[in-house]
Amino acid sequence: MNGFERKKEQKKKAILQAALELFKLHGFKKVSISDIARAADVSQVTIYNHFGSKDGLIREVVKALLSRILDKAREIIREDKSFPEKLEAIIFDKTKIASEYQGELMRAAVRNDPEMQDWIESFWQEDVKQVTLDLLKEGKREGYVSPRQSEELFSLYLEILRRGVFASPDLINKIEPDVEVYRELNYLFIYGLMGKKD
Amino acid sequence: MNGFERKKEQKKKAILQAALELFKLHGFKKVSISDIARAADVSQVTIYNHFGSKDGLIREVVKALLSRILDKAREIIREDKSFPEKLEAIIFDKTKIASEYQGELMRAAVRNDPEMQDWIESFWQEDVKQVTLDLLKEGKREGYVSPRQSEELFSLYLEILRRGVFASPDLINKIEPDVEVYRELNYLFIYGLMGKKD
Amino acid sequence: MNGFERKKEQKKKAILQAALELFKLHGFKKVSISDIARAADVSQVTIYNHFGSKDGLIREVVKALLSRILDKAREIIREDKSFPEKLEAIIFDKTKIASEYQGELMRAAVRNDPEMQDWIESFWQEDVKQVTLDLLKEGKREGYVSPRQSEELFSLYLEILRRGVFASPDLINKIEPDVEVYRELNYLFIYGLMGKKD
Amino acid sequence: MNGFERKKEQKKKAILQAALELFKLHGFKKVSISDIARAADVSQVTIYNHFGSKDGLIREVVKALLSRILDKAREIIREDKSFPEKLEAIIFDKTKIASEYQGELMRAAVRNDPEMQDWIESFWQEDVKQVTLDLLKEGKREGYVSPRQSEELFSLYLEILRRGVFASPDLINKIEPDVEVYRELNYLFIYGLMGKKD
DNA sequence: AATGAATGAGGGTTCATTCAT
DNA sequence: GATGAATGAACCCTCATTCAT
Numbered sequence: 001m002n003g004f005e006r007k008k009e010q011k012k013k014a015i016l017q018a019a020l021e022l023f024k025l026h027g028f029k030k031v032s033i034s035d036i037a038r039a040a041d042v043s044q045v046t047i048y049n050h051f052g053s054k055d056g057l058i059r060e061v062v063k064a065l066l067s068r069i070l071d072k073a074r075e076i077i078r079e080d081k082s083f084p085e086k087l088e089a090i091i092f093d094k095t096k097i098a099s100e101y102q103g104e105l106m107r108a109a110v111r112n113d114p115e116m117q118d119w120i121e122s123f124w125q126e127d128v129k130q131v132t133l134d135l136l137k138e139g140k141r142e143g144y145v146s147p148r149q150s151e152e153l154f155s156l157y158l159e160i161l162r163r164g165v166f167a168s169p170d171l172i173n174k175i176e177p178d179v180e181v182y183r184e185l186n187y188l189f190i191y192g193l194m195g196k197k198d
Numbered sequence: 199m200n201g202f203e204r205k206k207e208q209k210k211k212a213i214l215q216a217a218l219e220l221f222k223l224h225g226f227k228k229v230s231i232s233d234i235a236r237a238a239d240v241s242q243v244t245i246y247n248h249f250g251s252k253d254g255l256i257r258e259v260v261k262a263l264l265s266r267i268l269d270k271a272r273e274i275i276r277e278d279k280s281f282p283e284k285l286e287a288i289i290f291d292k293t294k295i296a297s298e299y300q301g302e303l304m305r306a307a308v309r310n311d312p313e314m315q316d317w318i319e320s321f322w323q324e325d326v327k328q329v330t331l332d333l334l335k336e337g338k339r340e341g342y343v344s345p346r347q348s349e350e351l352f353s354l355y356l357e358i359l360r361r362g363v364f365a366s367p368d369l370i371n372k373i374e375p376d377v378e379v380y381r382e383l384n385y386l387f388i389y390g391l392m393g394k395k396d
Numbered sequence: 397m398n399g400f401e402r403k404k405e406q407k408k409k410a411i412l413q414a415a416l417e418l419f420k421l422h423g424f425k426k427v428s429i430s431d432i433a434r435a436a437d438v439s440q441v442t443i444y445n446h447f448g449s450k451d452g453l454i455r456e457v458v459k460a461l462l463s464r465i466l467d468k469a470r471e472i473i474r475e476d477k478s479f480p481e482k483l484e485a486i487i488f489d490k491t492k493i494a495s496e497y498q499g500e501l502m503r504a505a506v507r508n509d510p511e512m513q514d515w516i517e518s519f520w521q522e523d524v525k526q527v528t529l530d531l532l533k534e535g536k537r538e539g540y541v542s543p544r545q546s547e548e549l550f551s552l553y554l555e556i557l558r559r560g561v562f563a564s565p566d567l568i569n570k571i572e573p574d575v576e577v578y579r580e581l582n583y584l585f586i587y588g589l590m591g592k593k594d
Numbered sequence: 595m596n597g598f599e600r601k602k603e604q605k606k607k608a609i610l611q612a613a614l615e616l617f618k619l620h621g622f623k624k625v626s627i628s629d630i631a632r633a634a635d636v637s638q639v640t641i642y643n644h645f646g647s648k649d650g651l652i653r654e655v656v657k658a659l660l661s662r663i664l665d666k667a668r669e670i671i672r673e674d675k676s677f678p679e680k681l682e683a684i685i686f687d688k689t690k691i692a693s694e695y696q697g698e699l700m701r702a703a704v705r706n707d708p709e710m711q712d713w714i715e716s717f718w719q720e721d722v723k724q725v726t727l728d729l730l731k732e733g734k735r736e737g738y739v740s741p742r743q744s745e746e747l748f749s750l751y752l753e754i755l756r757r758g759v760f761a762s763p764d765l766i767n768k769i770e771p772d773v774e775v776y777r778e779l780n781y782l783f784i785y786g787l788m789g790k791k792d
Numbered sequence: 793a794a795t796g797a798a799t800g801a802g803g804g805t806t807c808a809t810t811c812a813t
Numbered sequence: 814g815a816t817g818a819a820t821g822a823a824c825c826c827t828c829a830t831t832c833a834t
Contacts, residue, residue: 423623425621425623425624426623535787540787540788541787541788542787542788545787548769549775549778549779549782550787552762552765552766552769552775552779553779553782553787555758555762555765556755556758556759556761556762556765556779557754557755557758558758559757559758559761559762560753560754560755560756560757560758560759560761561754561758563754563757563758563761564750564753564754564757567750567753567754568750571746571750577747577750580747581747581750581751581754584747584751584786585786585787586786586787586788587785587786587787587788588782588783588784588785588786588788589733589738589739589740589743589748589751589783589784589785589786590738590739590740590784590785590786
């Protein structure tokens with residue numbers, strides 16, 4: 001890659017980064033192309049040259065974001081930790097990467113975009129499924145998950161918890177800084193309301 | 199209330215109803231005052247006369263919505279059902295009332311509105327807390343919730359599950375029409391990943 | 397019509413007039429809504445409130461213009477003049493009304509507008525046809541037009557001459573100010589290249 | 595001319611051809627440099643290297659077009675046909691070359707371009723005049739044109755008819771496929787509304 | 793109280809043109 | 814000479830809001 005292309009790639013990265021930053025803060029609709037251009041220090045037109053339209057930009061931002069989240073999850077699973085620790089790490093995303101995942105807002109943006117829906121569908125089936133399956137196996141092996149647990153339901157449960165947590169920073173922050181809240185919630189996810197029978 | 203005031207009140211209701219309907223479908227930003235005025239069959243100015251501004255209207259819509267959701271929860275708790283049934287009813291909102299609760303979108307609208315934040319804060323402390331407490335007591339009494347469970351954590355857990363479920367209709371719908379999925383998820387909420395020890 | 401509506405109608409007229417003026421000078425594409433708004437001393441949005449879009453405005457301008465041209469033609473025919481005089485008046489449009497008829501430009505604007513095409517089609521069939529027929533009858537009665545001349549061809553010939561003349565002010569002006577050129581051209585239209593046999 | 599320069603010349607031709615094609619279809623304003631570059635398979639900048647600006651390109655396109663039309667007329671006149679046949683061929687341009695002559699649109703492009711006006715002026719005086727004169731002489735010789743017909747008026751009449759016909763494809767096409775319409779119109783051009791006295 | 797008309801500010805997008813390689 | 818990348822200016826249009834009745 002010569003200097004020309006590297007510079008181009010740098011600008012593209014800068015745009016994506018600035019867009020992500022702003023979308024996180026204010027949502028897709030409220031952020032204008034002009035805002036992003038200013039933040040990335042490029043002309044508006046450069047954004048159009050790279051992404052074609054605002055929708056095109058949103059698409060790329062969402063794709064990049066989901067990929068990053070998945071990479072993070074893969075990494076967590078590879079680490080040498082217990083199942084509860086991994087579960088907690090994935091759901092609460094201490095690295096803050098996934099906090100960028102604006103649950104509902106993302107859905108809103110994707111709702112009327114068939115191409116995006118297809119991409120996500122295949123992303124889910126091909127990439128996420130594998131990661132989830134790995135985690136499930138480990139949970140069963142270590143005795144934290146019932147052997148009867150189906151993969152499908154486990155995957156759904158996991159995502160609901162993730163989205164629920166991401167959608168509730170206001171509530172969680174109210175309880176902090178007692179950091180134990182994460183541990184206790186995680187306990188609930190594993191043992192349920194009933195708690196561990198002992 | 200005379201006929202004149204009743205008519206006035208009707209218009210206000212119509213505006214709120216139309217606004218809610220449209221906000222549900224397209225989110226706050228995408229719906230214009232003009233859209234709402236057309237749907238409610240009033241002039242734009244009438245909306246301003248009643249609500250002062252778009253933000254004012256949003257505020258009232260959110261308040262009305264949250265109140266309705268709470269009423270629904272109260273009603274569920276009063277019914278003659280078991281704790282798991284009530285839990286399921288509240289979280290999955292079969293009545294679809296809470297599906298109007300555009301999780302993340304609502305937060306986005308509230309984020310920069312201190313007045314609204316105050317209202318919600320007190321709403322949570324005074325009204326929601328009571329309902330949650332009732333449910334928690336019942337869960338403990340019937341043996342579905344560990345006696346050691348704190349009210350604060352229970353409330354947080356409940357809200358995370360609610361928001362997670364509301365944010366995941368795409369995933370849940372993919373599994374349907376096997377309606378058992380609701381029951382099985384509810385089972386997970388109560389007994390956790392580990393499942394009931396028996 | 398009360399004062400409110402009269403004022404509204406005045407603004408609409410002002411917009412149409414300004415638009416026509418500018419379109420005449422620079423063509424449809426080169427004139428921006430902003431230009432028209434400035435010329436008519438209204439806000440851009442007012443134009444949108446009245447005409448919906450730039451295309452909508454163009455439509456109305458074209459319709460108004462064609463109607464005015466036709467009215468002028470009707471008036472000419474009613475006057476107490478000879479056939480050649482009327483022919484000349486219609487084709488050369490000394491009143492300059494029809495000089496506003498930007499032949500090709502208008503067609504360009506209409507090309508991709510089915511609704512407009514329909515309107516023009518019916519306008520031609522219902523209104524123009526009648527006027528043309530009146531003129532043709534008179535021409536035959538006075539002996540300036542061959543009795544064998546079909547109405548269809550006469551109408552086509554007339555329009556070709558009109559459009560050709562409108563499209564050629566550059567050439568005609570080069571010959572002026574010898575005003576006789578109009579008379580001589582008109583002579584050509586009636587007697588052809590061969591001239592009158594006498 | 596070596597291979598290098600030939601290649602360069604080819605690109606220039608390709609650009610002119612693509613530009614003409616697109617201008618014909620959509621007019622000068624609606625076609626962007628980017629469109630032309632894509633159609634000619636060159637970079638936008640190459641167009642600027644060759645023509646300096648969009649206006650420069652338009653100038654060259656117009657010049658090339660007018661030259662082609664004139665060449666065609668010359669060719670027609672050289673053929674072994676009667677005057678009416680030649681007149682018809684020139685006015686109706688069955689070869690479709692002149693259909694590229696976007697009457698009014700071209701004028702619009704030329705209007706504010708003094709350089710272009712000068713070029714056209716001299717083109718008219720030096721080249722077109724000669725061709726017209728040849729045709730006029732032939733018409734008089736064969737007895738189809740009155741001996742008293744001045745060259746100036748004949749030229750003007752011819753151009754008006756040409757432009758009128760080019761501006762009226764919509765009307766002419768409505769009468770087709772009765773191909774006789776061309777002949778009958780041509781008859782009108784020669785003998786006028788009054789028709790041949792016999 | 794209610795409305796139709798009007799608007800300033802701003803949004804996404806396209807264009808002719810220039811820069812850097 | 815040719816190109817991909819970048820841009821300032823402008824365009825059409827929409828919105829929340831106010832004015833005049």
